[in-house]
Amino acid sequence: MSRGRRSLLKLALAGAGAATAPLGGAAPCGRPGPALQPAYGTEGQRKADLGNGMFINPIVPGDHPDPTILKDGDDYYMTFSSFYSYPGAVIWHSRDLVNWAPVCAALTRPIGSVWAMDLVKHGGRYFLYIPADDRIFVIHADNIRGPWSAPVDLRLQGCIDPGHAVGEDGKRYLFFNGVRRIALADDGLSTVGALEHVYHPWRYPEDWVVEMFAPEGPKLFRRGEWFYLVAAVGGTSGPPTSHMVTVARSRSIHGPWQDCPGTPIVRTRSADEPWWSRGHASIVEGPGGDWWMIYHAYENGFRTLGRQTILEPIEWTSDGWFRARGGTLDKPLRKPKGGRASPAGQALSDDFSSNRFGVQWSFFAPGPEEMRRARYDGKGLVIKGKGSSPADCSPLTCIVGDRDYEVSVVLDIAEGGQGGLLLYYSQRGYCGIGFSPTEMFTHHYSEEQRWMRQKIAARTIHIRLANRANIITFHYSSDGVAWTRHPWQMEVSGFHHNVFGGFMSLKVGIYSAGAGEVRARQFTYRGLKPA
Incomplete structure (x- = not known):
């Protein structure tokens, strides 16, 4: 700091004892991005539900990245990367995919920086697969609100972003960045065999402005005769046009995988859009039978808020693929069909x-x-x-x-x-x-x-x-x-x-x-x- 500026600030401190007007802050800066028009709820906090059958993103504002969602009957549960925050792995609940409220924290003792988990239910038990400090852990519970077990180390290194899947033979697998895969024991608490590379991810044109290739975030689901593999490439930060959502499918969990002709189905194409680096998606069926994609994105001009959680409608095409229908998400969207009211925020x-x-x-x-x-x-x-x-x-x-x-x-x-x-x-x-x-x-x-x-x-x-x-x-x-x-x-x-x-x-x-x-x-x- 220059000597002159330091002297001016010392003079300001010397006169700081006088009372001032109630808190107001500085005049606001010009906003670099398109102005989304959120609704406001408890304590003036922004909320997604506009109260007229429409919603505006984000559905969970603030730093809630790498969403993993579980449909459990009429209920939906979701959790996010919690990094070094403990208690962590906070689980949120909704009944309409728009209004979400936290219900519990699954992790209470530190295991490192927690990234990009996968929340699943199998055989009546809940599992949370957790990458932390170059290891993969799993915790489990018979009730999603806890108590959750102590972490079990799966003794895997060099893996992030687990995605749980069940094959046509009923066997369980974890997919990772790369895209790689390892088999799980029937109880989901240990691995079987070796880690193997199973898919060569789709690659974008060389002239696209992205952070890095970084194939990651594989999430799998089965619909009809197809297994779908939804992943991300391009890097989660860096330039605003980095992250994107890719799709591949196979008739078997073992492949071969074919890329969707429309990949990437989501991508920020311009820094003028309201949401940057859109990616790391999961697909879920809504309460009324329509289908939705949940992912994260940075808000234009407000990277300080972290990656926020986005909801976008998808539609199935006659050839068995699906495509995104939300555009740049600069306007309100119609809420999912058939949802029931549930608390929002806190x-x-x-x-x-x-x-x-x-x-x-x-x-x-x-x-x-x-x-x-x-x-x-x-x-x-x-x-x-x-x-x-x-x-x-x-x-x-x-x-x-x-x-x-x-x-x-x-x-x-x-x-x-x-x-x-x-x-x-x-x-x-x-x-x-x-x-x-x-x-x-x-x-x-x-x-x-x-x-x-x-x-x-x-x-x-x-x-x-x-x-x-x-x-x-x-x-x-x-x-x-x-x-x-x-x-x-x-x-x-x-x-x-x-x-x-x-x-x-x-x-x-x-x-x-x-x-x-x-x-x-x-x-x-x-x-x-x-x-």
Whole structure:
């Protein structure tokens, strides 16, 4: 930072003691992409169901990538990559494919960064096949809401994106990136034989602008006499036109596989479209017999939200193939036939009177016994300190799905403790403000700006954050009445995978560092309509 800019910010800090107007944030930036017009539900959060028989994507806003969906009678269940967040592998429920709400977390103990799972039901039992840190695990349950078993290591390395399939002979298989396959034992808890390459994926023209070839995400289903293999190529990030959905079919699980003449059936063709890098699809029959495709995509101009979950109609053709019918998804679509009403989303405001770990809150990259850091004491959630800053403290995080929003929290900070409110991507990417009982700390560019430390009595501190089109404004108060605006408004549009790696999103975080404890109280969330 230049000496002149640092001097100006020091002058701003010196005058920061005056109370300011209620939180409003910076003027919104120009939006680079087409303006989708979502509906707004609980706490102003965006929602898919427009209430008139139509819906608008995303069906699950915010960072919910690599969707895997299970139709179980009249119910649908879905889960997503949860990466380093624990409790993780949060399972969501719907009865109409549009309105989704979380019901439980299947993973409670860390096994690494969790990517692209497959949720299946076989023989009356539920299975979740999980790639994590170059291994493949499986957990199982007799009731999808749990309890789920401890993870079983299938002792496979170099594999990601499992796709479970049952052959015409009733035998079980897992397909992986590549596209490769291995047989499973009848109980689904161990492998049989060797990993083998079974399909040469379709390749796009060399002049297409993509990230890399990367054949991945094989999902299989059977309809009539055909097995269908739905996969992705092109890379999940990189240029907006990277990811795509490919289709092949065979009369046998053993092949040979033939490519669909219309492949790819989904592809972002222009950076002007509202959804970028559309891919990693699963196909599912709707409640009224129509068919749908669920996949992920980045929202144009808002990679910070991560890859969001998209629903698109498909139609079957007379030659036994299917094609996508949603276009660029810039307009509302008619809801699936025959669906029944079910809850959508969840309130994110939390008085910390009950345990919402795994449906709202999770620790980032926790240790094996991390959950013991937190306890409810009747006044709030008390989090024991860890590390010395947001970079090494495993903050408590919450996924958000709105482009614009406000959050606030009250923190009681014990002697030796430090706590604050963050926008957090990973240890390498975060910003926010924090407090000890005697000082204020400013975090930006993924480190503390030590020259901005300020003496403030803060045993109890109210903190508010506004995000308007990736421009962040912080306020703080000792009593929740008179608010002071922090002098540094932070721009965070670069906090995403193409900059920091990891495939994640920018989440709201509460951190507790140092030798003391931090009690979190009165967390509030409000989605804001884009200006």
